Amino acid sequence: MNKTFGSTLLVSGTMIGAGMLAMPLTSAGIGLTFTIFLLIVLWFLLTYSALLFVEAYQTIESDAGIGSLSALYFGRLGRFISTVALLVFLYALLAAYVTGGGGLLASILPPIATAETTSQLSIVMFTLIFGASIVIGTKTVDGLNRPLFLIMLSTLVVVLFLLLKEVKMDNLMAMPIDKALILSASPVFFTSFGFHGSIPSLNKYLGGNIKALRTSILVGSLITLCGYILWQLGTHGVLTQSVFLQILQDEPTLNGLVSATKQVTGSDIISGAVKLFSALALITSFLGVALGLFECLEDLLHRVCKFKAGRATLGLFTFVPPLLFALFYPKGFILALGYAGQIFAFYAVVLPAALVWKVRKLHPNLPYRVSGGSALLLISALLGVIITSIPFVIKAGYLPAVVG
Template identity: 75%
Template sequence: MNKTLGSTLLVSGTMIGAGMLAMPLTSAGIGFTFTFVLLGTLWFLLTYSALLFVEIYQTAEPDAGIGTLSAQYFGKAGRIISTAILMIFLYALLAAYVTGGGNILASLLTQISDSESTSKISIVLFTLIFGAFVVIGTRSVDVINRLLFYIMVAALVFVLMLMSPKISVDNLMAMPIDNALLISASPVFFTAFGFHGSIPSLNAYLGGNVKSLRIAILTGSFITLVIYILWQLSTHGVLSQSLFLDILQKDPTLNGLVTATKEITGSQAISNTVKIFSALALITSFLGVSLGLFDCIHDLLKRTLHRSAGRVMLGLLTFLPPMLFALFYPQGFILALSYAGQMFAFYAVVLPAVLTWKARQKYPNLPYRVFGGNILLIIVSLLGVIITSIPFLIQAGLLPNVVG
């Protein structure tokens, strides 16, 4: 049960990234009621698709990565496509987390010769310190993630307590200024429920125990849903829709949101606590994403790596590219991140649906089978394709932009 608890917190910790704090800005024009509906719908969709991976893993070895799983049903082409998409997606996320983590560390360190040097040293230190837990093994990631997750939740509870007395029912009842914004916001909220890249690592950690993995996914994702709803309830309740939209025009970032909530609550503590929460959320997401990438690369290279130097080499392959991007070519990963949602939609929804379809044909009597039958697999795949296309529709001007 100990490993199940650790896996549950890894699921939730990977999902609750620093981007969660900016979610209310994304939903500013939608209103709380429709935001609640959107959160519930996307939670169902992505929890369902995660459970499909549990079903598929009954047909493979516990330590099989996504490449091995895809090769089992779609041969070499399946391995190449699924591995490439997952690695690009995770590298882009990791580069963003390394940059963000470096910035947080730089704000705590004494400035060295100049701000640029301090920033670069901080990026390297952040990668070395937290990357080391991943190289040591999943158990060490489990231990540090538990500690950080508990502190993170305590910080969030403190923020919610400070904000709750200021909640207004009128603010919560605000309707969307444009119903199409509900569609435009979907990809942003969609990626906020993303932990699927870590599922192969969790399955290996749990020794292929179907029940434990299922509990970890259901409980971890539900904890995240509750936290997201409480956060949206507080921010939408405290800030009127018109004030939200003013913030978006002046400063459409987390800083703008923190400044506005501080002005309304009159609390400096809320600003400091949100910064602590943001740092912890970023680190727990970094740990979950890097663990998934580490094991993905291991699955790709396990026939060629020597056991003694294997983990060190995997660590270099996992952390060196995103660290170099963060140091010397920040525009590169920003560009990659703009397409990360599309890659995630394929990996987290379309791929498990297609793999499950094939697995059910080959193994019709598996002990655990996700509800809904093949019709639901088709519906989920179509939803994945639709969500993938939304950013292109926004760019074409066919849908409104959520940030004005």
Template identity: 70%
Template sequence: MNRTLGSTLLVSGTMIGAGMLAMPLTAAGIGFTFTFVLLGILWLLLTYSALLFVEIYQTAEHDAGIGTLAAQYFGKIGRIISTTILMIFLYALLAAYVTGGGNILASTIPQISDAETTSKISIVIFTALFGAFIIIGTKSVDVINRLLFYIMVAALVFVLILMFPKISMDNLMAMPIDNALLISASPVFFTAFGFHGSIPSLNAYLGGNVKALRMSILSGSFITLVIYILWQLSTHGVLSQSLFLDILQQDPTLNGLVTATREITGSHAISSTVKIFSALALITSFLGVSLGLFDCINDLLKRTFNRLAGRMTLGVLTFLPPMLFALFYPKGFILALSYAGQMFAFYAVVLPAALAWQARQKHPNLPYRVSGGNALLVVVSVLGIVIVSIPFLIQAGLLPKVVG
């Protein structure tokens, strides 16, 4: 039960990244009602695809990585494609979190020599400090994640208490300024429910306990959905749609949103609390993504190259590349992150649907099987491909742009 709770909070903590704070800006032109519907649909889609991994893991060793699952059903080419896409995505995310964490740390410590030097030292400290928990083991990640998660939720509750009395029903009933924005915003909200790269780590931590893994995924993703809805409810309810669009014109960042909410609530404490929440959300996401990448590299070395690497070596392979990019070429990862949704859609939707299809052909009598039948596997695969194509349609000018 203790590990199930820890896994639940790891699922939720991985999803609730600092990007959640920018979600209201992304949804500014959509309105709360349609944002609520979009969140619900994407939660169902990604929780379903995560449960497919639970079904598939009944046919594999409990410590198998996603690359090993792909190799089991699609051979060497399946391992190469799935492992490559997953590692690029996780490295890109990790570099973004290292950069963000370093910037937050740099703003809280005395300046060393100059701003650039302080920033670089902060990036190294942040990576070494929180990367150490990954190297020590999943148990240590569980312990620190629980502590940070509880503080993060307390900070969020404090912010919501300040904002809820200011909610206006007129603001909540605002309709989309452009219905096509609902489609354009989908990839941004889609990645907000991403924790699938951590599933192999959670399955190994739980010893292949199907019931516990299923409970962790359902509970963790539902906690995240509730938190997202409450956050959207408060921000959409406090800020009118016209004010939202004014913010986008003047300052389309988190700072603009914080400034507006502080002025409306009359509380200077809100900006400090939101910054604390942002830092904690970033750290919990960093821990979840790092754990997934660490075990992905371990799986690759162990099963492809027949090499057993020590945890320190795995730690270097996990954290050195994103740290170096964060230090010397941060804009390169901003570019990579702009296409991260496509990679995520592949391994979080298309890959589990394809694996489940194969697993059901070879193992028709599995004890646990996700409901919906094979027809639903086809439907979610199509949805995944559609989501992959949306950024290209935006670039082509066929869909409106959103902030996010």
């Protein structure tokens, strides 16, 4: 029960992070009503696909990574495709978290030489401090995540209470600048439910307890959805579309959102609470995603390459690439999320649908089976393909570019 509770917080904590904080920026031109519709659709789709992973994990040992699971049903090619997709997704997501976390840390540190130097040192400090817990072990991550997550939830309640008092109905009723933006924004919104890379780590941590893993996913994702809806209600109600668009022109980052909140409300308390919540959300997501990436690399190196890398070496492989991205592209917050969302659509929707299609043919009598049948498998896979292709359609000029 204790591990189930911790896993639930890891699921929710992984999701409530950079994707959530980027939501008000990427949904600037959509309006509240259509934003909530998009959130509910994506929550259903991604919770369903996560449960498909749970169904598939009944057929393999609990410490196996996603590459090993794919290899079991699709051979070496399956391992290669799923591993590459997961690595690109997790590295892109981790790069966004390191960039956002470093930016927030830089805003509270005293200036060190130039602004650029302060930013770079903040990025390195953020990575070293919170990356150390990943190298130590999952139990340490769980122990650190629990108090941080509970403080974050408490802060979110305070932020929402303060924001909701400032809500204006005219802002909530704003219509989309272009309804096609709903499609354009979906790859970035996808990352808001992006905990799937941590499922192998959670399954290993829970010792293959499928019931506990299923409970953690359902409860954790539902907590997240409720938080997202309230967060959107608060931010969309306080900030007008024109203010959102101005943020994106001036500073399309988390600091920009904090500054805009202070400017509109005139309250240092509200902007301070938003900044604290943003920092905690980034940290908890960083921990969940980094843990998933660490376990993926361990599975790849130990099982496939037969290279017995120690935890310190795995830590270097995990954190050096996103750290370099953050140092060279310090304003690449939304850029990294966009790439992550595109890859995530394949990894989190198409891959589990394909795996379960094969699993059900070979193991028709498994104890746990996700509802919906073959028709829902096909529909979810099709939606994954559509969302994966959206950035290419935008680039071709058939859909408007998402704001931000």
